[in-house]
Amino acid sequence: IAMLSGNTNFDIYNVTCGPGHGISVGSLGKDRNEKNVNGLTVRDTIFAGTSDGIRIKTWESSASTIVISNLVYENLQMIDVGTPINIDQKYCPYTSCQKLGDSHIQIQNVTLKNIWGTSRNKVAVKFQCSKSFPCKNVHSSDINLKHNGVDGPAITLCENIKGSATGKMIPPHCLN
Template identity: 70%
Template sequence: MGHFNFFSVHHFNITGVTITAPDDSPNTDGLKFGSCSNIHISNTHIGTGDDCIAILSGTTKMDICNVTCGPGHGISVGSLGKNKNEKDVNGLTVRDTVFNGTTDGIRIKTWEHSASKIVVSNFLYENIQMINVEKPINIDQKYCPHPPCKTKGESHVQIKDLKLKNIHGTSKKKVAVNLQCSKSFPCKNVQLIDINLVNKGTEAGPATAVCENVHGSSRGKMFPRHCLK
């Protein structure tokens, strides 16, 4: 299963760590955090068959820099909302990081029918390189890994105050930016600044963006063209 699991850990630094697992190894998360705060991760390489870094309920004030992720499922927040009594997640910074051959890069996932109402807020992703990533930017508020899910509904997890700045590289799929937010709790104040993602997959045509129930703004270079309201 996971390599390093942290629960209720505070003021902790991780640097100079290498984690290696095959890309087809199930549930081999690299670093997993729940109810943690003031975590700093730097100069680390993670290759797994699941999330390179998983950030779960109640985790706050996390700084990730100079990390290489690949293979794996990217740096994932969630899944969130499945269980009662989950806590807010806020204060995440991811910068100067490379995703190489991963299924996802920037990823937030919440269950489409939530048992808890929590807030995901104050995230900054800056200076991120994508190299042949299937889903470079992926907010999925209809997360359901084993359909059909028992209960259909809208996610009650509120995502707000996200800034994505200088995200560049190549996508293995045409949809390079997927912002699929909750109808009941739309994503708020999502800022896209200088995005440049090129489709290098088998599907022809330029990279595209898909937005559902997301409000925000954009400036600078924007490729694919944004679809924010």
């Protein structure tokens, strides 16, 4: 499932994803005339064998300046998912991409609540936000994701993000 330019007020629930790419917002920022994405809830959903669970992806050198806001992700089970939680503002799927700057897309007001299961990648929670437009108001609570590989426990990656965390947080959070 992909939420694209201009999508607003979607409630996705009781879905089983897999295989595939999970549930994404984006990619956004490739075209100049894109519109804001606002009001997405994903709840009571299972991701099994997907490359990502929940993903927000924006082009690294974006052509548009828009806002992605008011996203709620809750009660999500991850079963052998590549990267269960993934905010990627350095998206560039081509080797020939010209990395001319940061994403100009603002991601804000994101809630991640009661997400559990297993990750194929050591980085189970990835918050790779734009340096020019840092992610803000990202709130996590009760995350329990275990890495099912042999190279140690799951970790969280944080770049350019402001938020908070409460409750049980595995892997340990890096929000402040």
